[in-house]
Amino acid sequence: MRRRAITVLPVALLLAACTTVGQDDGATSTPPSPEPAVSALTVPAETAVLAVDDAAGLAHESSRAFFTSAPVVVLASEVEVLQGASAASALGVPVLVDGDDAVVRGELERLDPEAVLMVGDADLPDGVPDVAVVEAPRDAEALGELLEVTWGAAEPVAAGAEVAAVASLDPAAPVLLEPAEPAPGTEAARDDEEPPSADATAEAAELPLSAPPEPAAGAVVVMTTGEPQQAAAVANAGVAGARVQVVPTGDPRATAESVQETAANAPEVVLALGTAFGDAGTLGWRVATAATGTELPGGGQLALPGKTYIALYGHPGSSALGVLGEQDAAATTERARAHAEPFRALTDTQVVPALEIIATVASAGPGDDGNYSAEATVEQLRPLVDLAHEQGQYVVLDLQPGRTDFLTQAKRYEELLKLPNVGLALDPEWRLKPDQVHLRQIGQVDVAEVDQVVTWLADLVRANSLPQKVLILHQFQVRMIPGVDEVDQSRSELAIVVHADGQGSQPAKQTTWSTLHANAPSIRWWGWKNFYDEDSPMLTPEQTMQVQPAPAFVSYQ
Structure with a gap:
């Protein structure tokens, strides 16, 4: 049986004035006013994720994260969280959301309040230790009198704006928030509520004298996706003095706005609300990356989704x-820009000019190292890479490794891959077995070798707080990467693109495209190549973007 607060009950802290008659001079004295009780705060010591997605669970976990005790606890029904958050902010105390009895009871026992302020149709569980139960009036003026604050009429909050409204609450300037569209039944309950009589007011309980605490969590940033069920948790963070940042996707790298806000906040500790943020380790390196403020061409720190790359291919x-x-370097970047321009009207994504540079070229002879691959030096490639960066263009280094492996060659270009706008491409057509030479057969690579590159490159990105990198896997036959669907796609440091390289007639290219897709249903992003000389005919930009699914990476050779 749950206990429901029907009327306002007296609480222990009633202040009675008294006088004392002095024996010598007959003077009277008034005892000093008692000091208001203040919530005791704690500060999270390390980045963490409150990995629950319901309002009651998040309110409970955030209360535990920021409070060790409180003179008053607000317990609100889920549909009246805005009013509960407003009251909690004004008093400087935590707000809980009506939910699991055992959870609410346990948190009240831990916080050990003198009183619980009931907001809306919340129910107090049985078994709560001796505590005064005070029901909050639904009338704004009456609630203000109970809280001993002055505020005007309630401010309506539109659906979807709850978190932003709660984040703006300031104990020094209390505001009563309420939904612009009240939940069914709440408006009628407010209309039916009778104002207290003079006698009832005289007998009504007072809340314990309390004051907002000094903010203690200024070094903490609370990240929220902005979903309404996170509003109570945001209120608790605000009382503690934490800064609140809305990250709609749960990944602070996702947009230019979230990257720049994270960089400006320079958080020492992050507390994230909800499962969208992943685990604490993932959140930690993503925040560290966003805090650099470095952005990719096209904005933000995610290579995909949200962008379409239009690239020139070659050496x-x-x-x-x-x-x-x-053409020379300057003309190359200008040509890349010109190729990208027609695509801007064909997609809602950001169109990014790009260069796919063959860094290691398949060779007819073995060369000094015997690997049938001619490797350009970093110094040879650097001028074009730097110019592309200056022009806001992305660069992909393409590897044609011959008889060596992809990871060995990738490591040669670590210096360039530490640049934010440089990704990598693996071209299995030119991956030879020990007894093979180029153009006598089509090469291939197994998933295990690809995964070695995935792990190394993802670790490089994380260790250096770099934006996400594009990793392209070139393919025009299924046998070139047997089991490509099993390539490790779990590393969000990388955006893996399977690039269909078929050439010739458009029916033949479409057959290749369909076959590769059927063989790799889990691959999220795909690339398409237009050949100037080998395609008959080569697709126009409009026709290219009509290929389904629309390619995320288009290269011209």
């Missing part, structure tokens, strides 16, 4: 290997 100085090498 600097060699027109035989693709259009990228048909």
Whole structure:
């Protein structure tokens, strides 16, 4: 049986004035006013995620994170959390949301309040230790009198704006919030509520004298997705003095706004609300990355989704290997910009000009190292990479490894891959077995070797707080990467793109596209290549973006 607060009950702290007659001079004295009780705060010592998604659970967990005791606890029904948060902010105390009896009872026992302020149709569980139960009036003026605060008419809050409204609450300037569209039944209950009579007012309980605590959690940033069920938890964070940041996707790298706000906040500790933020370890490195403020071309720190890359493919100085090498560096970046321009009207995503530079070129002879791959030096590639960065363009380094493995070659370019706008591409067509040479067969690579690159590159991104990187896997036959669907896609440091490289007639290219998709249903992002000389005909930008699903990476060779 749950105990319901029907009327306002007396509480222990009633202040009675008294006088004492002096024996010598007949003077009277008034004892000093008692000091108001203040909530005792605690500060989270390390980044953590409150991995629950319901209002009651989040309110409970945030109360535990920021409070060790409180003279009053507000217990609100879920539909009247805004009013409960307003009262809690004005008093400087935690707010809980009516939910599991055992959880509410346990938190009240831990906080050990003198009184519980009941807001809305909340129910107090049985078994709560001796505590005064005070029912909050639904009338704004009457509630203000009970809390001993002055506020005007309640401020309506639109659906979806609850968290922002609660985050703006200031104990020094109390405001009563309420839903712009009241929940069914609450408005009628307010209308039916009779104002207290003079006698009832005289007998009514007072809440214990309390005052908001000094903010203690200024170094803590509470991240919220902005969902309404997080409002009570945000109120608790606000009372403790934590800063609140709305991260709609749960990933602070996702948008330019969240990256710049994280950088400005420079949080020492982050407390995140809800499962969208992942675990504490994931949240920690994502926050560290966002705090750098470094953004990718097109904004934010996620390479995908939200962007479409239009790239020139080839090797600097060699027109035989693709259009990228048909002109000098300055003309190359200008040509990339011109190729990207028509796509801007064809997609809602950010269109990013890009260069896919063949860093290691498959060679007819073994070379000095015997691997049938001619590796460009970092110094040879750096001028074009730097110019692309200056022009706001993305760069992908393409590997054609011959008889060596992809990871060995990738490590040669670690210096360039530590730059924020440089990703990587693996081209299995040119991955040879020990007895093979190029152009006599089509190469292939197994998933285990690809995963070695995935792990190394993702670790590099995390260790250096870099934005997410594109990792392209080139393919035009299923056998080139057997089991590509099993490649490790769990590392959110990378955006893995399978790039369909088929050439020739459009029916043949569409068959290749469909076959690759059928073989790899879990791959999220795909690339498409347009060949100037080999396609018949080459697709226009409009036709390219009509390919389904629309490619995230389009290259021209």
